[in-house]
Amino acid sequence: MKHLAQLDRPALIDRLAERLVFERLAVELYEAAILRINASADVLVRRAAPTLARIRFEEHEHASWLERALAGAGASPSVETPRSALARIETEGIARVVRDARAPLGHVVQALLAAELVDHAGWHALLDLADEAEDDDAHEQLRRRLDEESTHLHAIRTIERALGRREFLGLETDVTRKAA
Numbered sequence: 696m697k698h699l700a701q702l703d704r705p706a707l708i709d710r711l712a713e714r715l716v717f718e719r720l721a722v723e724l725y726e727a728a729i730l731r732i733n734a735s736a737d738v739l740v741r742r743a744a745p746t747l748a749r750i751r752f753e754e755h756e757h758a759s760w761l762e763r764a765l766a767g768a769g770a771s772p773s774v775e776t777p778r779s780a781l782a783r784i785e786t787e788g789i790a791r792v793v794r795d796a797r798a799p800l801g802h803v804v805q806a807l808l809a810a811e812l813v814d815h816a817g818w819h820a821l822l823d824l825a826d827e828a829e830d831d832d833a834h835e836q837l838r839r840r841l842d843e844e845s846t847h848l849h850a851i852r853t854i855e856r857a858l859g860r861r862e863f864l865g866l867e868t869d870v871t872r873k874a875a
């Protein structure tokens with residue numbers, strides 16, 4: 696991420712720290728969701744458990760990558776910046792839903808969807824900045840993570856839609872077939 700760092704190192708650190716708040720939260724969200732789903736008798740969501748486990752693994756990798764990128768930019772992985780503080784405020788509600796053991800699973804899925812939508816947009820924005828800065832090295836690394844975020848979004852949308860189809864139309868969806 697040399698070009699981006701050369702352009703504005705504090706701004707790069709601010710963006711990376713923002714994403715790191717989301718990625719750490721994502722790991723926590725998926726861990727909580729997997730526990731809830733494994734304890735559930737609902738076949739629809741139980742089928743999604745292996746997909747969620749894979750996503751959790753990738754979110755953990757994203758957090759590790761961001762920690763390394765922050766270190767490369769000369770910042771601590773625990774650095775607090777204006778955008779990391781903003782991300783903490785933004786994610787408070789999502790975290791509350793997933794930590795609430797009484798929240799319906801449909802609400803947990805909705806909270807995951809909200810997190811993934813923002814996460815996807817965040818990685819996309821970083822990739823756009825890298826492209827504008829002609830930072831080829833950053834492009835490669837960001838592209839890979841954004842592609843993974845696209846599969847997360849697709850998977851969570853599939854589960855959310857399946858719950859909606861059941862609720863409104865009484866139709867059962869096999870989410871293992873729809874979620875790539």
Ligand SMILES: [Fe+2]
Binds near residue numbers: 718721757814844
């Ligand atoms: Fe992620």
Ligand SMILES: [Fe+2]
Binds near residue numbers: 754811814847
């Ligand atoms: Fe994600």
